[in-house]
Amino acid sequence: MTTIPDLTAAESTSDRRIKSFRSIPAPDTIRAELPLTARRAIAVQKDRDEIADILAGRDDRLLVVVGPCSVHDPIAAIDYARRLAPLAADHADRLKIVMRVYFEKPRTTVGWKGLINDPGMDGSFDVERGLRTARSLLLDIIDLGLPVGCEFLEPTSPQYIADAVAWGAIGARTTESQVHRQLASGLSMPVGFKNGTDGNVQVAIDGVKAAAAGHVFFGVDDFGRGAVVETAGNQDCHVILRGGTSGPNHDPESVSAAVASLAKAGLPERIMIDCSHANSGKDHVRQAEVAEEIAAAVRATRAAGNPVTISGVMLESFLEPGAQSPDAQPLTYGQSVTDKCMGWETSAAVLATLARS
Numbered sequence: 001m002t003t004i005p006d007l008t009a010a011e012s013t014s015d016r017r018i019k020s021f022r023s024i025p026a027p028d029t030i031r032a033e034l035p036l037t038a039r040r041a042i043a044v045q046k047d048r049d050e051i052a053d054i055l056a057g058r059d060d061r062l063l064v065v066v067g068p069c070s071v072h073d074p075i076a077a078i079d080y081a082r083r084l085a086p087l088a089a090d091h092a093d094r095l096k097i098v099m100r101v102y103f104e105k106p107r108t109t110v111g112w113k114g115l116i117n118d119p120g121m122d123g124s125f126d127v128e129r130g131l132r133t134a135r136s137l138l139l140d141i142i143d144l145g146l147p148v149g150c151e152f153l154e155p156t157s158p159q160y161i162a163d164a165v166a167w168g169a170i171g172a173r174t175t176e177s178q179v180h181r182q183l184a185s186g187l188s189m190p191v192g193f194k195n196g197t198d199g200n201v202q203v204a205i206d207g208v209k210a211a212a213a214g215h216v217f218f219g220v221d222d223f224g225r226g227a228v229v230e231t232a233g234n235q236d237c238h239v240i241l242r243g244g245t246s247g248p249n250h251d252p253e254s255v256s257a258a259v260a261s262l263a264k265a266g267l268p269e270r271i272m273i274d275c276s277h278a279n280s281g282k283d284h285v286r287q288a289e290v291a292e293e294i295a296a297a298v299r300a301t302r303a304a305g306n307p308v309t310i311s312g313v314m315l316e317s318f319l320e321p322g323a324q325s326p327d328a329q330p331l332t333y334g335q336s337v338t339d340k341c342m343g344w345e346t347s348a349a350v351l352a353t354l355a356r357s
């Protein structure tokens with residue numbers, strides 16, 4: 001019998017490019033430390049139901065997902081939420097306002113990947129602190145009476161926070177990813193799929209169809225153990241038009257084309273429009289104009305007695321207009337460290353315009 005000698009570290013074919021593994025607490029540990037509680041759970045479920053009703057056309061309000069491109073400073077995020085909450089209440093008969101609370105940033109190449117990945121923004125990657133900070137912020141925002149919306153990027157991060165989230169997004173860079181479509185099929189809230197960065201809307205429609213089906217895939221359970229996950233499918237998914245490399249796609253022709261493709265796919269003929277990203281050329285001043293154009297289009301459709309196919313709008317908005325580098329010293333309070341955002345005054349004016357539509 002031949003004996004196989006143990007390989008030395010230098011001979012091993014495993015982990016040749018892994019520098020370290022750091023364990024983190026299991027999802028149920030962090031959730032138990034920062035419990036959702038029955039009162040908040042009731043609020044989250046009510047918000048999810050209202051959002052699903054808007055997306056299905058059972059409620060004719062406009063869904064508005066508004067907030068910073070990314071959260072880097074929880075104090076500024078709460079400050080923003082305190083200003084948004086009374087506006088959300090004032091406009092509640094016409095708009096369903098959800099605060100954008102994005103903790104995970106997909107990058108075109110490299111860059112800061114968000115508060116969960118690197119809460120110190122200094123390369124220390126204290127993911128455990130990032131998870132606790134993120135969860136705690138979500139609970140505080142819910143306590144102000146606002147539903148929250150997050151992009152889901154890491155396939156296992158939802159286990160730590162998704163119970164507090166009323167609406168989710170799959171971004172343009174991951175909309176075609178089977179892993180993210182499977183993830184969406186098991187998420188408990190409505191989920192929007194962005195069109196691809198090249199402007200391809202069909203990949204988002206395919207994402208919605210894939211997520212509506214049940215799937216079986218690799219994941220982790222509540223105790224952080226590797227598991228085979230079986231999902232039931234998510235029927236509350238929709239498409240988000242965000243423009244692409246060939247230009248914006250919020251104009252009436254692009255919206256009609258997207259709606260026709262949804263009809264062809266047998267899906268509800270309703271979409272959300274992202275006023276930022278490629279629809280505004282990442283220009284926050286232009287973003288407000290795009291929102292005005294959408295408000296005008298919705299008004300015209302209603303006036304003509306036609307069905308409104310734009311059921312939601314996304315806005316990138318923070319306390320201060322524009323953006324700064326994440327490396328700025330000192331950082332400007334309330335200003336984005338990723339994409340440019342509308343400042344607070346403009347955001348409030350845009351919400352009022354959307355409410356009038």
Ligand SMILES: O=C[C@H](O)[C@H](O)COP(=O)(O)O
Pocket residue numbers: 069105106107108109110111277338339
């Ligand atoms: O919304 C944020 C950004 O557009 C997205 O994360 C990509 O950013 P990047 O192109 O700066 O990496």
Ligand SMILES: C=C(OP(=O)(O)O)C(=O)O
Pocket residue numbers: 069102106151170171172173194242274277
């Ligand atoms: C990353 C985002 O958008 P997109 O996926 O459309 O680039 C975002 O909304 O933060």
